[in-house]
Amino acid sequence: MTTLNDEVQTRRTFAIISHPDAGKTTLTEKLLLFGGAIRDAGTVKARKTGKYATSDWMEIEKQRGISVTSSVMQFDYDDFRVNILDTPGHQDFSEDTYRTLMAVDSAVMIVDSAKGIEDQTIKLFKVCRMRGIPIFTFINKMDRQGKMPLELLAELEEVLGIETYPMNWPIGMGKEFVGVYDRFNNRIEQFKSDEKDRYLPLNDEGELAVDHELKDSPLYEQTLEEIMLLSEAGNQFSEENILAGTLSPVFFGSALTTFGVQTFLDAYLQFAPAPQSRNTTVGEIQPINEDFSGFIFKIQANMNPKHRDRIAFLRICSGKFERGMSVFLSRTGKPINLSSSTQFLADDRNTVNEAVSGDIIGLYDTGNYQIGDTITTSKEMYQFDRLPQFTPELFMRVTAKNVMKQKHFHKGINQLVQEGAIQLFKTIRMEEYLLGAVGQLQFEVFEHRMRNEYNVDVIMERMGSKITRWVEDEKIDENLHSTRSILVKDRYDKYAFLFENDFALRWFQDKNPDVKLYNPMDMS
Numbered sequence: 141m142t143t144l145n146d147e148v149q150t151r152r153t154f155a156i157i158s159h160p161d162a163g164k165t166t167l168t169e170k171l172l173l174f175g176g177a178i179r180d181a182g183t184v185k186a187r188k189t190g191k192y193a194t195s196d197w198m199e200i201e202k203q204r205g206i207s208v209t210s211s212v213m214q215f216d217y218d219d220f221r222v223n224i225l226d227t228p229g230h231q232d233f234s235e236d237t238y239r240t241l242m243a244v245d246s247a248v249m250i251v252d253s254a255k256g257i258e259d260q261t262i263k264l265f266k267v268c269r270m271r272g273i274p275i276f277t278f279i280n281k282m283d284r285q286g287k288m289p290l291e292l293l294a295e296l297e298e299v300l301g302i303e304t305y306p307m308n309w310p311i312g313m314g315k316e317f318v319g320v321y322d323r324f325n326n327r328i329e330q331f332k333s334d335e336k337d338r339y340l341p342l343n344d345e346g347e348l349a350v351d352h353e354l355k356d357s358p359l360y361e362q363t364l365e366e367i368m369l370l371s372e373a374g375n376q377f378s379e380e381n382i383l384a385g386t387l388s389p390v391f392f393g394s395a396l397t398t399f400g401v402q403t404f405l406d407a408y409l410q411f412a413p414a415p416q417s418r419n420t421t422v423g424e425i426q427p428i429n430e431d432f433s434g435f436i437f438k439i440q441a442n443m444n445p446k447h448r449d450r451i452a453f454l455r456i457c458s459g460k461f462e463r464g465m466s467v468f469l470s471r472t473g474k475p476i477n478l479s480s481s482t483q484f485l486a487d488d489r490n491t492v493n494e495a496v497s498g499d500i501i502g503l504y505d506t507g508n509y510q511i512g513d514t515i516t517t518s519k520e521m522y523q524f525d526r527l528p529q530f531t532p533e534l535f536m537r538v539t540a541k542n543v544m545k546q547k548h549f550h551k552g553i554n555q556l557v558q559e560g561a562i563q564l565f566k567t568i569r570m571e572e573y574l575l576g577a578v579g580q581l582q583f584e585v586f587e588h589r590m591r592n593e594y595n596v597d598v599i600m601e602r603m604g605s606k607i608t609r610w611v612e613d614e615k616i617d618e619n620l621h622s623t624r625s626i627l628v629k630d631r632y633d634k635y636a637f638l639f640e641n642d643f644a645l646r647w648f649q650d651k652n653p654d655v656k657l658y659n660p661m662d663m664s
């Protein structure tokens with residue numbers, strides 16, 4: 141009989157971090173193909189919303205109506221059950237994207253070999269570092285001319301501040317891409333070859349153990365030199381450091397041609413952690429704890445005005461979910477029945493019957509849940525650690541168009557802020573409402589939902605990007621407010637400054653060394 145522990149040990153739950161166009165859709169699709177979750181290449185691609193104007197919000201949501209279920213993809217492979225959580229890029233980027241990283245146990249970072257590390261990737265990566273979760277790197281598009289592999293490694297280490305261990309090493313690239321020298325499996329995997337001589341074994345000296353034309357190639361010579369360099373001057377392989385999130389195993393491959401994907405998947409499954417214990421108000425909760433528990437990390441609003449219901453995404457942290465079970469919402473102590481309210485997000489057709497720690501389930505929500513809520517069958521009604529506050533970068537001043545609608549306006553804002561859709565700040569003097577977000581789309585969702593759900597038209601006045609720094613002390617001299625360093629209070633009444641730019645921040649710090657400022661995303 142399989143025990144709860146057996147089941148939990150098979151779970152691997154990760155998010156893919158990447159810059160748009162690095163190959164996330166392609167890699168996801170290939171992984172799903174291995175798992176037999178989809179039959180044809182193109183299935184995931186067809187769902188991808190593609191490029192669109194941000195004003196086409198309704199259109200986006202129409203498409204999302206289908207893709208809600210693809211926010212979490214699940215497949216079985218080699219005795220493992222793998223959950224991939226989607227983290228949208230470009231205009232879709234929002235606090236939800238960061239929160240999704242709170243729900244995974246590891247992350248896969250895809251880097252385009254020609255572009256290296258890009259901006260969005262750095263931000264997401266920082267959140268992973270904050271949580272200390274393992275990061276696996278897949279350097280993609282080796283079939284194209286890109287940056288030199290050593291240069292890419294140096295960039296990863298420098299820009300992201302993490303150690304790397306190349307599990308394999310490319311032999312040539314672009315038109316001259318021969319394959320990879322697989323340090324982990326002690327073999328060379330050839331790029332263009334039929335199955336039978338795809339793998340060439342290496343001897344104890346790390347050289348080809350069989351006669352092969354590759355031996356005469358200068359690319360082979362160069363690879364051996366680089367491998368030697370890596371062995372002497374590179375980092376040591378350390379499973380412990382991978383698990384601590386300080387060493388990233390790096391794989392070179394080409395998602396489009398499915399090259400290196402399976403080797404990557406095998407190694408990932410071997411070294412990525414199964415669900416771990418999580419901290420709560422009553423101490424650590426083990427994933428194999430019999431009580432069912434989980435927390436809500438994302439709430440997806442239904443943009444159809446006729447249907448106000450939403451879907452709350454729950455990461456299971458302990459026990460086993462069973463249909464019809466009764467749970468408590470820890471924040472209110474209210475019992476909730478999870479009968480028909482549950483949908484299995486990985487599968488369009490079925491509702492979930494059973495899920496364990498590591499799995500994600502979607503709960504139909506008629507307004508019960510908030511971001512960060514804990515639900516559990518335990519009578520103790522503990523709560524998981526509060527989700528961190530993410531530093532907003534974009535700001536809008538917001539007012540109600542019609543002054544007669546103030547009541548609705550406040551109600552709407554408060555609910556949407558509680559739900560985690562957007563952050564709210566008030567200026568000190570004028571008590572103006574400022575909205576903060578990490579992605580432009582959050583403002584559009586806010587505006588749309590205020591109109592459709594609360595019947596309020598809002599005026600949004602663009603303030604552009606700001607650097608937000610919270611103030612450590614409870615008190616502050618309010619005269620420090622200026623147009624270049626706007627003093628505000630957040631929704632918990634904590635002081636923060638919104639600085640015009642880097643220069644304004646440095647200037648302020650020089651002038652006011654006693655004011656201790658912090659960025660929650662810099663804290664580990």
Ligand code: G4P
Pocket residue numbers: 158159160161162163164165166167280281282283284393394395396397
């Ligand atoms: P994303 O989800 O990260 O945004 O990227 P996506 O997988 O959609 O890939 C972006 C583009 O890069 C696609 O080309 C895709 O075919 C290509 N690509 C992905 N992996 C590889 C690879 O290993 N090698 C090469 N050469 N290309 C790769 P596109 O032209 O934008 O789309 P399509 O016309 O091919 O569908």
